[in-house]
Amino acid sequence: MSDEPSPAPENTRRISVDYLARVEGEGAMHVFTRNGEVEDVKLKIFEPPRFFEAFLRKRGFAEAPDITARICGICPVAYQMSACHAMEDAAGVRVTGALRELRRLLYCGEWLESHGLHVFMLHAPDFLGYESGIAMARDHRDLVEMGLRLKKIGNDIGNVLGGREIHPVNVKVGGFYKAPRKRDFAQLAENLKWAADAAEKTARWAAELDFPDFERDYEFVCLSHPDEYAMNEGRLVSSRGLDIAIADYEEHFEERHEPYTNALHSVLRGKDHYFVGPLARFALNFDRLTERARTVARECGLEVPCRNPFQGIIVRAIEMLYAAEEALRIVENYERPDRPAIEVDPSGGRGCGLTEAPRGSLYHRYEIDADGLIASAKIVPPTSQNQLTIEDDLRSFVPQFLHLDDDDLQWQCEQAIRNYDPCISCATHFLKLERKEVGA
Amino acid sequence: MSPPEKKRLAVWKFASCDGCQLSLLDCEDELLAVSDAIDIVNFPEATRRFEPGPYDLSLVEGSVTTAHDAERIRQVREESRYLVTIGACATAGGIQALRNFRDAEVREMASVVYASPDYLDTLETSTPIAQHVPVDFELRGCPINKRQLVEVILAFLHRRKPNVASHSVCVECKLRGNVCVMTAHGTPCLGPVTHAGCNAICPAYDRGCYGCFGPMETPNTTSLAKQWAALGASSDDIKRAFRSYNGYAEAFRQESERHEPDE
Missing domain, CATH: 3.40.50.700 (NADH:ubiquinone oxidoreductase-like, 20kDa subunit)
Structure with missing residues (x-):
């Protein structure tokens, strides 16, 4: 990075971060300004693509949850859930009762783990001026220890129910390989009560941070369910009136590929950019949070909708409070089901699933051949949906901060990106390349 | 100082x-x-x-x-x-x-x-x-x-040798007290040829090991593949089982290639 005037044209400035830190995966950011105007912004993802959609072909349908989990070590449960729902949709069956509740419990664990990681280790250091959560712990040991314990309780759910926290082994199309016994959750219940209190404390702490005065009129998009704060099932809705069945997803959303990035951009047909993730869920499903979560949110001064992405740190804490309370409800009411999974045979079918990963909606669609092998797969992760919105944010955000020196401006821009908890590992694995003739 | x-x-x-x-x-x-x-x-x-x-x-x-x-x-x-x-x-x-x-x-x-x-x-x-x-x-x-x-x-x-066991998942199953899913339930399992380290989670959850720790030292993959076939696994099932997260590791790669359809 340099602000020397000589090689660059006069009155221009270039802020480049060649390797974004504290995001999952490999990305870079470039902001070009001229005469105080932002000329161009690019969030460049250089994480090498891994071509999951290609090698899922001819794998068994039952392998999809485990294979797609490997797209992202931060939110493997989200991939497992969307894959299972898509296969069950293809087979025309639904998982209900205790098995459905267990899935929700596992998702609560992932939200706690992933939000805990982001709030304390990735996002909070920006507000307090530290390079990392580890550095922050030198001066704020109690805070970081609380965050790590919250995160650990999320991981405990993954361990008890999934067998391990990263790439759990117990999830299966149709349910689980083994249903836990009620006593397996004994320790968890006590910890979840603590987690709810800690998450509330976190929200109140986060509400006192200094937030840049920055709001935009986003189109929020998320899953919505009439009876619950949606995680696994519902319709896809937006703050501007979209209300569709998941089966119609591809009629309303399309993906584009820009040459400068290895990730596909997802756009809402005819409308353009949109916003997925905690702020969208908070905006559209607020009344389905628990009473305690709603009360704490209001007392933290959050408006509904919250249009300041920097306040995502408070909203994530509110979602952690919700996840802890919801997990506790499930654990306390749990009765072991008669069998750990239902029979699912999606052979010859086509199905899709969309669930709420910690960082936003995750869509899967599969076609299964007569032998039960995957004929085609399509996956749209949250970060490829948010990528254009992140660039828009930078475009409108940077002009307010041009008075800062380059280091501070760079840090502000990084923070504006980290607001989205982008998972670049997820966003790159869906590249579709156009065939281009090389040479004669 | x-x-x-x-x-x-x-x-x-x-x-x-x-x-x-x-x-x-x-x-x-x-x-x-x-x-x-x-x-x-x-x-x-x-x-x-x-x-x-x-x-x-x-x-x-x-x-x-x-x-x-x-x-x-x-x-x-x-x-x-x-x-x-x-x-x-x-x-x-x-x-x-x-x-x-x-x-x-x-x-x-x-x-x-x-x-x-x-x-x-x-x-x-x-x-x-x-x-x-x-x-x-x-x-x-x-x-x-x-x-x-x-x-x-x-x-x-500390410049010492890491204490990381190199035996198979089977040993971990015994240590954990798991019932063998292959002999007791007839569930195909990669445990006998897979490197230890996970603490035999899959069998503990009534599921066959799927080999995510890769091949152990000198695994007898051919013998295990025969056992899988006896339990009803198709050639393609066996190929896919060896060809996953560690599919390019030498022992697993060779075994999966033995189950390629003839061209």
Whole structure:
């Protein structure tokens, strides 16, 4: 990075971060300004693509949850859930009762783990001026220890129910390989009560941070369910009136590929950019949070909708409070089901699933051949949906901060990106390349 | 006398899901103590801090899939006293190494990629780190076991041999008191040929091992494949079972190739 005037044209400035830190995966950011105007912004993802959609072909349908989990070590449960729902949709069956509740419990664990990681280790250091959560712990040991314990309780759910926290082994199309016994959750219940209190404390702490005065009129998009704060099932809705069945997803959303990035951009047909993730869920499903979560949110001064992405740190804490309370409800009411999974045979079918990963909606669609092998797969992760919105944010955000020196401006821009908890590992694995003739 | 300097740890990412380096942040009880004892000078997933080498220990996650990364790993090696690879991508090429096989779909995919070299820089293969530079220790798993990770970090910083067992998952099942899913339930299981380290989780959850820690030393894969066939697994089932997260590891690769349909 340099602000020397000589090689660059006069009155221009270039802020480049060649390797974004504290995001999952490999990305870079470039902001070009001229005469105080932002000329161009690019969030460049250089994480090498891994071509999951290609090698899922001819794998068994039952392998999809485990294979797609490997797209992202931060939110493997989200991939497992969307894959299972898509296969069950293809087979025309639904998982209900205790098995459905267990899935929700596992998702609560992932939200706690992933939000805990982001709030304390990735996002909070920006507000307090530290390079990392580890550095922050030198001066704020109690805070970081609380965050790590919250995160650990999320991981405990993954361990008890999934067998391990990263790439759990117990999830299966149709349910689980083994249903836990009620006593397996004994320790968890006590910890979840603590987690709810800690998450509330976190929200109140986060509400006192200094937030840049920055709001935009986003189109929020998320899953919505009439009876619950949606995680696994519902319709896809937006703050501007979209209300569709998941089966119609591809009629309303399309993906584009820009040459400068290895990730596909997802756009809402005819409308353009949109916003997925905690702020969208908070905006559209607020009344389905628990009473305690709603009360704490209001007392933290959050408006509904919250249009300041920097306040995502408070909203994530509110979602952690919700996840802890919801997990506790499930654990306390749990009765072991008669069998750990239902029979699912999606052979010859086509199905899709969309669930709420910690960082936003995750869509899967599969076609299964007569032998039960995957004929085609399509996956749209949250970060490829948010990528254009992140660039828009930078475009409108940077002009307010041009008075800062380059280091501070760079840090502000990084923070504006980290607001989205982008998972670049997820966003790159869906590249579709156009065939281009090389040479004669 | 000034206190001894802290050892310098660096974490590097190549093609991967980030899960193995996340294991370090998942050491919730040990993370702050570890960071008190050693200096984490490069770990982009967790910190903006970046300090140039040399490093006492480099942990490398991910496989090599681009020409740029093939060069970058040489650089990392030069700057690192010890280099330890963590996870199936780094030790065996990972699930993305499915592109290395002669499978029609994957070949088509690779040719599409190669048609636009300026559009995207990617190699035809996904290869383990040890195929590019000398590696001091390989920690297996998809993902790695975080307790083993802490053991390996401590061992290298104290210059002793890591205490990481190299027997099969079967031994872990016995230690854990699991009922054998293959003999008791007739569930095909890769445990007899798979490297230990996970603590036999899958059989503990009434499921056959799916080999995410890769082949153990001198595994008898052929004999196990016969047993799978006797339990009703098709040739394609067996091929796919060996050809997954560690499919490019030598022993698993050879076994999967034995179950290729005749061309």
